[in-house]
Amino acid sequence: MSTGSAHGARTIVGMSGGVDSSVAALRLLRDGEPIAGLFMQNWADDGSGDCRSEDDRRDAVAVSGRLGIPIHFRDFSGEYWKGVFEHFLAEYAAGRTPNPDVLCNREIKFKHFLDAAHALGSDFIATGHYARVEHADGGHRLLRAVDRSKDQSYFLHQLGQAQLAATRFPLGDLIKTDVRQMARDAGLPTAAKKDSTGICFIGERDFREFLGRYLPARTGEMRTPAGHVIGEHPGVFFFTLGQREGLNIGGVRGFEPAPWYVVGKDVARNVLYVDQGIDSPWLQSRALWTEAAHWVAGSPPARRFTCTAQTRYRQADEACQVEVGDDGTLKVEFSRSQRAVTPGQSLVLYDGDACLGGAVITATDAALEQRLKASA
Missing domain, CATH: 3.40.50.620 (HUPs)
Structure with missing residues (x-):
């Protein structure tokens, strides 16, 4: 029509x-x-x-x-x-x-x-x-x-x-x-319309309720990286690294009254790992690996080069060194530790204002992630 x-x-x-x-x-x-x-x-x-x-x-x-x-x-x-x-x-x-x-x-x-x-x-x-x-x-x-x-x-x-x-x-x-x-x-009827937020197709609705329609969630333990059980989660799918909201952890005996953050997920065992402190060492990584990259120009600038990167939207530029594998995947090492780099999110590379391309993050060298892989 x-x-x-x-x-x-x-x-x-x-x-x-x-x-x-x-x-x-x-x-x-x-x-x-x-x-x-x-x-x-x-x-x-x-x-x-x-x-x-x-x-x-x-x-x-x-x-x-x-x-x-x-x-x-x-x-x-x-x-x-x-x-x-x-x-x-x-x-x-x-x-x-x-x-x-x-x-x-x-x-x-x-x-x-x-x-x-x-x-x-x-x-x-x-x-x-x-x-x-x-x-x-x-x-x-x-x-x-x-x-x-x-x-x-x-x-x-x-x-x-x-x-x-x-x-x-x-x-x-x-x-x-x-x-x-x-x-x-110009008298356009959308002049004062509020910007849309949230995921493109979900919009402003309860994300947990929406996702729960498609992925049946199972409750499970919330643990510290040291193994202390401090609560129960409604489903590991609903959480992402660095998240603070929705944990509903009250005062825990033996721990300071400080905010808790998601620092890891073990889907196979249905365990959500949490720690206190926005800059918890369990959220830090210096290197990451990706799926095969897409290049805006059609090919990478070199097999090994330096540039800046973002591992999340609206993040400040971070200096890094990129190594392109024979299969197109990337290994990226940052000049300084990065917080809550999350597998599944996009790594996007820049040379000044020019976007070079990017790839989906598959893994990082974060200590808890490496430990969970070794025990899988």
Whole structure:
């Protein structure tokens, strides 16, 4: 189903119903770019009443009407289930903490959406992501956004040359406050709309309740690394390294009245390991290993090189040395200890503002992780 025609629209804008995609469309239109919008439904209504898809769809239609552009609709929920959600569940079941937003970008927004735009006869897609693309010397570089507090290149590191060649990020040189002001000045109905938070398809709902629908949880022991049992957990799947919330540990005899943090998970034995102190030594690591890496340029800059890295979104740059294995996997050694590096999350590498690529973390040299592996 579509309203209007894509004929003459050189760029299709992914209209999410938020302020960022609204202003992305506005900027392109003001630059004289022939555009149309496209609203993607990526998550089927699960009957919980928490899905905001219909509200977002109405807002996307309202913005497109205000801008005077046609809008198209595509249902990618089946592709999302197979390409993103099944992997998400498998990772949690294995005790890892996945990053579905990275997969959503690679599998849905810059694959199926891009294919849909080409099928509509358009050459480019545009989104409201905060990132930049630089075209130079026959290649395309993914750069951080000017607004570092909103930069989303971390979630886009799986993009390649063909995708970047066909992608526009109209917000890359703006700061968020200016984006909202532009929306207000243009009278866009999304100007004051709250930013979406949480995992891309779950949104703002009870994560534990949601995950429990798909992964039956078993209660088990919470132990210190020394083996002291200090409580019971509702399911190891629900926790990630460094987490403080949801442990519900009160005063424990023989221990200081200080906060407790997750420092390890033993899925096979159904044990959650906790320790006191935000900088617990059990959360520290200096080296990590990854799955085969993806390189934005198509290949790594060298077999061994130094750069900076992030092991989580919005983390400060950390200096490291990267070694690329024959199978494409990475060994990365940091200049200083890192806190709560988590298998399943993404390691993303940078050279200044340029995103080089990244990979999924498989293991670290954290002491408890190594001990649990040795006893497996």
